[in-house]
Amino acid sequence: xxxxxxxxxxxxxxxxxxxxxxxxxxxxxxxxxxxxxxxxxxxxxxxxxxxxxxxxxxxxxxxxxxxxxxxxxxxxxxxxxxxxxxxxxxxxxxxxxxxxxxxxxxxxxxxxxxxxxxxxxxxxxxxxxxxxxxxxxxxxxxxxxxxxxxxxxxxxxxxxxxxxxxxxxxxxxxxxxxxxxxxxxxxxxxxxxxxxxxxxxxxxxxxxxxxxxxxxxxxxxxxxxxxxxxxxxxxxxxxxxxxxxxxxxxxxxxxxxxxxxxxxxxxxxxxxxxxxxxxxxxxxxxxxxxxxxxxxxxxxxxxxxxxxxxxxxxxxxxxxxxxxxxxxxxxxxxxxxxxxxxxxxxxxxxxxxxxxxxxxxxxxxxxxxxxxxxxxxxxxxxxxxxxxxxxxxxxxxxxxxxxxxxxxxxxxxxxxxxxxxxxxxxxxxxxxxxxxxxxx
Amino acid sequence: xxxxxxxxxxxxxxxxxxxxxxxxxxxxxxxxxxxxxxxxxxxxxxxxxxxxxxxxxxxxxxxxxxxxxxxxxxxxxxxxxxxxxxxxxxxxxxxxxxxxxxxxxxxxxxxxxxxxxxxxxxxxxxxxxxxxxxxxxxxxxxxxxxxxxxxxxxxxxxxxxxxxxxxxxxxxxxxxxxxxxxxxxxxxxxxxxxxxxxxxxxxxxxxxxxxxxxxxxxxxxxxxxxxxxxxxxxxxxxxxxxxxxxxxxxxxxxxxxxxxxxxxxxxxxxxxxxxxxxxxxxxxxxxxxxxxxxxxxxxxxxxxxxxxxxxxxxxxxxxxxxxxxxxxxxxxxxxxxxxxxxxxxxxxxxxxxxxxxxxxxxxxxxxxxxxxxxxxxxxxxxxxxxxxxxxxxxxxxxxxxxxxxxxxxxxxxxxxxxxxxxxxxxxxxxxxxxxxxxxx
Numbered sequence: 001x002x003x004x005x006x007x008x009x010x011x012x013x014x015x016x017x018x019x020x021x022x023x024x025x026x027x028x029x030x031x032x033x034x035x036x037x038x039x040x041x042x043x044x045x046x047x048x049x050x051x052x053x054x055x056x057x058x059x060x061x062x063x064x065x066x067x068x069x070x071x072x073x074x075x076x077x078x079x080x081x082x083x084x085x086x087x088x089x090x091x092x093x094x095x096x097x098x099x100x101x102x103x104x105x106x107x108x109x110x111x112x113x114x115x116x117x118x119x120x121x122x123x124x125x126x127x128x129x130x131x132x133x134x135x136x137x138x139x140x141x142x143x144x145x146x147x148x149x150x151x152x153x154x155x156x157x158x159x160x161x162x163x164x165x166x167x168x169x170x171x172x173x174x175x176x177x178x179x180x181x182x183x184x185x186x187x188x189x190x191x192x193x194x195x196x197x198x199x200x201x202x203x204x205x206x207x208x209x210x211x212x213x214x215x216x217x218x219x220x221x222x223x224x225x226x227x228x229x230x231x232x233x234x235x236x237x238x239x240x241x242x243x244x245x246x247x248x249x250x251x252x253x254x255x256x257x258x259x260x261x262x263x264x265x266x267x268x269x270x271x272x273x274x275x276x277x278x279x280x281x282x283x284x285x286x287x288x289x290x291x292x293x294x295x296x297x298x299x300x301x302x303x304x305x306x307x308x309x310x311x312x313x314x315x316x317x318x319x320x321x322x323x324x325x326x327x328x329x330x331x332x333x334x335x336x337x338x339x340x341x342x343x344x345x346x347x348x349x350x351x352x353x354x355x356x357x358x359x360x361x362x363x364x365x366x367x368x369x370x371x372x373x374x375x376x377x378x379x380x381x382x383x384x385x386x387x388x389x390x391x392x393x394x395x396x397x398x399x400x401x402x403x404x405x406x407x408x409x410x411x412x413x414x415x416x417x418x419x420x421x422x423x424x425x426x427x428x429x430x431x432x433x434x435x436x437x438x439x440x
Numbered sequence: 441x442x443x444x445x446x447x448x449x450x451x452x453x454x455x456x457x458x459x460x461x462x463x464x465x466x467x468x469x470x471x472x473x474x475x476x477x478x479x480x481x482x483x484x485x486x487x488x489x490x491x492x493x494x495x496x497x498x499x500x501x502x503x504x505x506x507x508x509x510x511x512x513x514x515x516x517x518x519x520x521x522x523x524x525x526x527x528x529x530x531x532x533x534x535x536x537x538x539x540x541x542x543x544x545x546x547x548x549x550x551x552x553x554x555x556x557x558x559x560x561x562x563x564x565x566x567x568x569x570x571x572x573x574x575x576x577x578x579x580x581x582x583x584x585x586x587x588x589x590x591x592x593x594x595x596x597x598x599x600x601x602x603x604x605x606x607x608x609x610x611x612x613x614x615x616x617x618x619x620x621x622x623x624x625x626x627x628x629x630x631x632x633x634x635x636x637x638x639x640x641x642x643x644x645x646x647x648x649x650x651x652x653x654x655x656x657x658x659x660x661x662x663x664x665x666x667x668x669x670x671x672x673x674x675x676x677x678x679x680x681x682x683x684x685x686x687x688x689x690x691x692x693x694x695x696x697x698x699x700x701x702x703x704x705x706x707x708x709x710x711x712x713x714x715x716x717x718x719x720x721x722x723x724x725x726x727x728x729x730x731x732x733x734x735x736x737x738x739x740x741x742x743x744x745x746x747x748x749x750x751x752x753x754x755x756x757x758x759x760x761x762x763x764x765x766x767x768x769x770x771x772x773x774x775x776x777x778x779x780x781x782x783x784x785x786x787x788x789x790x791x792x793x794x795x796x797x798x799x800x801x802x803x804x805x806x807x808x809x810x811x812x813x814x815x816x817x818x819x820x821x822x823x824x825x826x827x828x829x830x831x832x833x834x835x836x837x838x839x840x841x842x843x844x845x846x847x848x849x850x851x852x853x854x855x856x857x858x859x860x861x862x863x864x865x866x867x868x869x870x871x872x873x874x875x876x877x878x879x880x
Contacts, residue, residue, distance in 0.1 A: 023590055023733060030592060034657060036771045131587065137734035139587020146586075146764070147571065147579020150463055150754030152470060217474055276740065279719060282879060293463060293751035294577035297741035300716065301734060302878070311733035314590030322771060324586070324764040331476045331762060438742070439722060 003038045006321040009069035009100070011091050012081030013046035013053060013062065016105055016132075019310030020079060022055040024317075031314075037321050039314075042075045043068050054306070066091065070098045077320055079313060080104040089113050096124045101325065103316045105132035105309055108197075111206035115219045118334065127329035129316035134207045135160055135285045137308030138301040139315065144215050144289065145328055151291025153215040156254040157435050160207040162283035162303040163191045163198040164230050164250040168268075169281045171235050172247065178233055190283050190304075200229035201250060201266040208252035208264060214332065215254060215289070216262055218340040226347040228267035236389075237428055240399045241355055244383060246270035247278040251433060263345035269433040270355050277435060288435065296438035348408040353382070353432035356402065356410075358417060359395035359424040360386075366422045370398070373420065377413035379405040395424035401432060443478045446761040449509035449540070451531050452521030453486035453493060453502065456545055456572075459750030460519060462495040464757075471754075477761050479754075482515045483508050494746075506531065510538045517760055519753060520544040529553050536564045541765065543756045545572035545749055548637075551646035555659045558774065567769035569756035574647045575600055575725045577748030578741040579755065584655050584729065585768055591731025593655040596694040597875050600647040602723035602743040603631045603638040604670050604690040608708075609721045611675050612688065618673055630723050630744075640669035641690060641706040648692035648704060654772065655694060655729070656702055658780040666787040668707035676829075677868055680839045681795055684823060686710035687718040691873060703785035709873040710795050717875060728875065736878035788848040793822070793872035796842065796850075798857060799835035799864040800826075806862045810838070813860065817853035819845040835864035841872060 008024065010017055024039045032038045044062045069075060078095035080102060082088040088109050095102050102121065104110070110117065110133055121128045131141045135158070144153065159165050163185055170181040182199070185191040197203045205225045213220040230250050238248050251269040256262050271278050276298050280286040285303025290296050302308035319325045360366045367386075374381060380403040387397045402410070414427050448464065450457055464479045472478045484502045509515060518535035520542060522528040528549050535542050542561065544550070550557065550573055561568045571581045575598070584593065599605050603625055610621040622639070625631040637643045645665045653660040670690050678688050691709040696702050711718050716738050720726040725743025730736050742748040759765045800806045807826075814821060820843040827837045842850070854867050 019733075027590065027592070031590065034771075034773070035589065036773070137731075138737055139583050142582065142587050143579050146759055147582050147755050148751065149475065149758045150467065150471065150751050152467070276719070279716070291577075291751065293459075293747040293754075295742050295745075295748055297578055297739070299737070299739055301737035305735075307733040308735055311588065311590050311731065314733075315587050318589045319586055322764075322767045324762075324767055327762045327764055331474075333474070333476070 003032050003036055005038045005040055006076055007040050007042040007074045008077045008079060008317060009042050009072065009075040010044045010079045010081065011066065011069060012083065013044050013048070014081065014083070015306050016309045016313065017046070017081035018053045018055050019306035020081060020313045021057060023310050023314045025055060031318065035318055035322070037318060039317060042072055045069050070094050075100060077101050077103060077317055079317065080106060085109045085112055089117070092117055092128070093120055096120050096126050099124065099126065101126050101320045102128045103313055103320060104128065104130050105313055107133040107203070107206040107210060111209040111222055114210065114213070115334070115337070121329065127320065127326045129320050129325040129329070130210065131316045132309050132312035134210050135287060136301065136303040136305060137311045138285060138287070138299045138303065139312065140211065140287050140299050141214065143299060144211065145332060148289065148291050148294060148297070151293045153289060153291050154256050155290045156211055156215055156287060157277060158208070158211065158252040158285070158287040159249055159277055159280050160252050160285055160287065160303060161198055161204045161250060162285055163195065164204070165280065166190050166283045167199070168230060168248055168250065171233070172238050172242070175235060177235050178231070199231050201227040204250060204252045204266045208254060208266060212254040212262070212264055213334055216256055217333070217335055218262070219334045219337040220264065221337060224264050224344050226265040226267070230268050233268055234428070236397070237357055237430060240357060240385070240387065240397065241270045241430070242273070243385070244399070244401055245273050246355070246432060247273045248430070249277060253433065261343050261345045262340065263350055265347060268430050270430055271433050271435055275435050275437055290436070290438070350407045351404045352407060353404050353434065354402045354410050355430045355432050356400040356414070357428040358398050359391045360398050361422045361424055362394060362396055363422055369420055369422055370417055373416045374413050377409040377416070379409055379413050391424065393424045443472050443476055445478045445480055446516055447480050447482040447514045448517045448519060448757060449482050449512065449515040450484045450519045450521065451506065451509060452523065453484050453488070454521065454523070455746045456749045456753065457486070457521035458493045458495050459746035460521060460753045461497060463750050463754045465495060471758065475758055475762065477758060479757060482512055485509050510534055515540060517541050517543060517757055519757065520546060525549045525552055529557070532557055532568070533560055536560050536566050539564065539566065541566050541760045542568045543753055543760060544568065544570050545753055547573040547643070547646040547650060551649040551662055554650065554653070555774070555777070561769065567760065567766045569760050569765040569769070570650065571756045572749050572752035574650050575727055575739070576741065576743040576745060577751045578725060578727070578739045578743065579752065580651065580727050580739050581654065583739060584651065585772060588729065588731050588734060588737070591733045593729060593731050594696050595730045596651055596655055596727060597717060598648070598651065598692040598727040599689055599717055599720050600692050600725050600727065600743060601638055601644045601690060602725055603635065604644070605720065606630050606723045607639070608670060608688050608690065611673070612678050612682070615675060617675050618671070639671050641667040644690060644692045644706045648694060648706060652694040652702070652704055653774055656696055657773070657775055658702070659774045659777040660704065661777060664704050664784045666705040666707065670708050673708055674868070676837065677797055677870060680797065680825070680827065680837065681710045681870070682713070683825065684839070684841055685713050686795070686872060687713045688870070689717060693873065701783050701785045702780065703790055705787060708870050710870055711873050711875055715875050715877055730876070790847045791844045792847060793844050793874065794842045794850050795870045795872050796840040796854070797868040798838050799831045800838050801862045801864055802834060802836055803862055809860055809862055810857055813856045814853050817849040817856070819849055819853050831864065833864050
C-alpha cells in the first residue's frame with residue numbers, strides 16, 4: 001500500500017505539544033506501517049523558541065510566526081496545544097478559515113466556546129477533533145460517539161481530574177489533611193502552582209460539558225453545571241464517611257431522567273467503597289457510562305501527562321487524516337442550547353442522599369432538636385453516628401446519612417440547624433451518590 | 441440535515457440477532473437524530489421462521505431464503521449473526537461477493553478463517569466490522585484500532601469470557617466447587633448446555649486471536665495460542681491462592697517483548713488480589729492494555745448478552761454506513777503469518793511464576809525432597825505454606841509460589857515430583873501472572 005503524506009502544523013510547544021512532536025517524529029515509521037499514513041511535522045509555532053524540550057526538532061521547524069503555519073497550504077491539520085481561551089480561540093478559528101482541520105486538547109476552550117468553534121468548523125467544511133480534551137489517554141470521546149452510538153446514554157459518572165483524585169486518595173489512605181495533600185501533589189507535578197482550576201472543580205466541569213454534550217446530544221454551557229470543589233474537605237469527614245462504607249471522590253455527573261431532563265454537576269461525592277469508581281486511585285481517571293443497550297461500561301487510565309495526552313492527540317491526527325473524524329464530526333448534531341433550556345434540572349430540584357456532619361454541644365435533648373429540623377424539612381435519616389471525639393467548645397461530631405431528599409430541602413434544613421444553640425459550627429454537607437452498579 | 445437511508449440484511453435471528461433487530465427497529469429515530477442515518481431492516485433470514493422472538497418484525501421481513509438478502513442490491517450491509525464456522529463462512533463470503541459490507545460478532549469464525557475473510561473483503565473492496573466479536577458491548581476493537589493507534593501496544597491482559605469469570609467468582613466468593621458453579625451458571629443462562637468451548641478456554645482464545653492480531657499487526661492463527669481451561673480447578677487451590685494474596689481468573693494474555701517476540705496464551709492465572717482485573721466479578725469482562733505512550737488503560741463492561749452485544753453490532757452498522765469502518769479496515773494491514781512465525785514464543789520458553797500444590801505424605805525429610813527437585817530444575821521458591829488440612833492417604837497439602845522460571849523447567853520439575861514416593865497425587869500447577877500495574 002502506498003503511503004500518504006500528512007503534513008501537520010503544531011501550535012504550542014509546551015509539555016503536551018512536546019509529547020505530540022515526539023510521537024510524530026519517533027513513531028512515524030510504525031504509524032505508517034499500521035495506517036498507511038506518513039505523519040510529517042511541517043512546523044511548530046511557539047513564542048518561546050529557545051528553551052530546551054524533551055524532543056529535538058529538525059532544523060528550521062520551530063518558529064514564533066503563526067502565519068507560517070496558517071499560510072502553508074501543504075498543512076492539512078492544525079494541532080492547537082497553546083492552552084487558555086483567548087489566543088487559542090483565535091488560532092483555531094484561523095486554522096479553520098485557512099482550510100485546516102483542527103486537533104486540540106483544550107477543554108477550557110471547548111467548554112466555553114465549543115459551540116462557536118463547532119459552527120465555524122461546519123461552515124468551513126472542516127472538523128475539530130478533541131479526544132485528548134477529556135480524560136487524557138482514555139479514548140472516551142470516540143467510545144461515546146462511535147462505540148456506544150447505538151445506545152441511549154442515561155448517565156455518566158466520571159473521575160476526570162487526576163489532581164483532585166490524587167489529593168483525595170492521599171487524604172484517605174495516608175490521613176493527610178487537604179493542605180498537605182495539595183502540597184504533595186504540587187511536588188509530584190500533578191497540581192499547578194496555582195491549583196485553583198483543578199481543586200475548584202472547574203476543570204472537571206469543562207470535561208463534563210464536553211462529554212455530556214456528545215453523550216446527550218445538546219449544546220451545553222458551563223452555566224448549566226453545578227460545581228463544588230474539594231477545597232473545603234476535611235480529613236475527618238473522609239474518615240467518618242469511610243466508617244459508614246463510603247469513599248470520597250470528586251465526581252462529574254451527567255444524568256438524563258425518564259422525562260429527558262438532564263442534570264449536570266461536579267461535586268465531592270461519597271460513593272460506596274466497593275463500587276468500581278471507588279477503586280480508582282492516585283492520578284488516574286475513570287468514566288462509567290450507562291447505556292440502555294450496553295448497561296454499564298467503564299473506561300480507566302491516565303487522565304493527564306505528556307505522553308498519555310499526546311497518545312490521544314496523535315490518535316486524533318490519524319483519525320482526521322483517514323477522514324473518519326470529518327464523518328463523525330459532520331454527523332454529530334448537537335441540538336441548540338435553546339432546545340434544552342427547559343430540560344436542565346437545577347441542583348435545588350435534585351433528589352440526592354447526603355452525608356451531614358454537625359458539631360453538637362453535649363447536652364440532653366440535642367438529638368431531638370437536630371432530628372426535628374430534618375423532619376420539618378422532610379429529610380429522612382438513614383443512619384447516624386455520634387462520635388466520642390471532641391471538637392472545639394466541648395462539641396462532639398454527629399454524622400448523619402440521609403435518605404434521598406430534595407437538595408432545596410436539605411439546604412434549608414442546614415440553615416435552620418446552624419441557628420440551633422446546641423450546634424457549635426456550620427454543618428458540613430457532602431452528597432452521597434449511589435452509582436447504580438450493573439450486577440448480577 | 442437530510443437523512444440517508446441505510447438498508448440492512450440480517451442473517452440469523454437467534455438471541456443476538458433478535459437484539460440487533462430490536463435496536464434497529466425501536467431506536468431508528470434516535471439513531472437518525474444523532475447520526476443522520478436512517479437504519480432500515482430490509483430482510484431477516486433464518487431457517488426457523490416460526491418461533492416467537494423478543495421483537496416483532498414487520499410483515500414479510502422474515503424469510504428462510506438467503507438469496508433474498510444476497511440479491512437485493514438496495515442492501516448495503518449484511519449482518520451475519522448465524523454463528524458457527526461453516527454456514528456463516530459461506531454467508532459472509534457471499535455477502536462480500538454481492539458487494540455488501542459485513543458486520544459480525546462471530547469470533548470463532550474470525551479466529552479460524554479471519555485471514556481468508558479479510559482478504560476476500562479487500563478483494564471485493566468491502567469491509568468486515570467485528571466490534572461485537574470481542575468483549576460484547578465494550579468498544580475494545582475500535583479502542584485498539586483508533587483510540588490507541590499512536591501507541592506501540594506491548595501487552596493485553598483480558599478477562600474475555602463471562603461464563604468462566606462467573607464460575608470462578610462463585611467458586612471464590614461462595615466456596616462452590618467447579619461442578620456446582622458450572623450448574624449455577626447454566627441455570628443463569630451464562631453457560632451453554634454444552635459448556636466446553638467456554639470452560640476449555642477456546643472461546644477466550646478466539647477473542648485473543650482477534651485482539652492480538654489488531655494490537656500487534658500480524659495475522660495470528662489459533663495454533664499460536666497456548667490454551668488451558670478451568671475444568672480442572674479445585675476450590676481448595678482458589679482458597680490457598682487467596683491466602684497468599686492471589687485471585688484466580690481465566691486470563692487471555694498477549695505480550696510483545698523488547699525483541700518483538702509475541703507470546704499468546706489463555707490459562708487460569710493467579711493475579712494479585714488488589715489488581716484492577718481481580719475486581720472484575722461475575723459475568724463481566726475487562727481488558728487491560730499497555731501502550732508505550734498511554735501507559736495502562738482498562739475497559740470494563742458486559743462481555744455477552746443479547747443487548748450489550750447488539751449494542752456493538754449496531755455501532756458497527758453505523759460506523760460502516762458512515763464509511764469509517766471501510767477506512768479503518770482498508771488501512772489496517774495485518775502482516776502475513778509467515779513473517780511472524782519465528783517471533784511467536786512457545787509456552788515452554790515462557791518465563792513465569794507458578795503456584796504449585798503437592799500432596800505430601802507426612803514424613804520426615806519430605807521438604808528436603810521436593811525442594812531438591814525444584815532446585816535441580818532451577819526453579820526458585822518465593823513462598824511456601826504447609827497446610828494442616830489432610831488429604832487422601834494421610835497426605836497434607838503443601839503450597840509453593842515460585843520466582844519466575846522457564847515453563848519447560850517447571851514442567852520437568854512437576855514430572856520429577858510426581859515420581860517421589862512422598863508425594864501422594866499429581867501436583868497442581870497454576871501460573872501466577874504479575875500484571876504490571878501502572879501506578880504512582
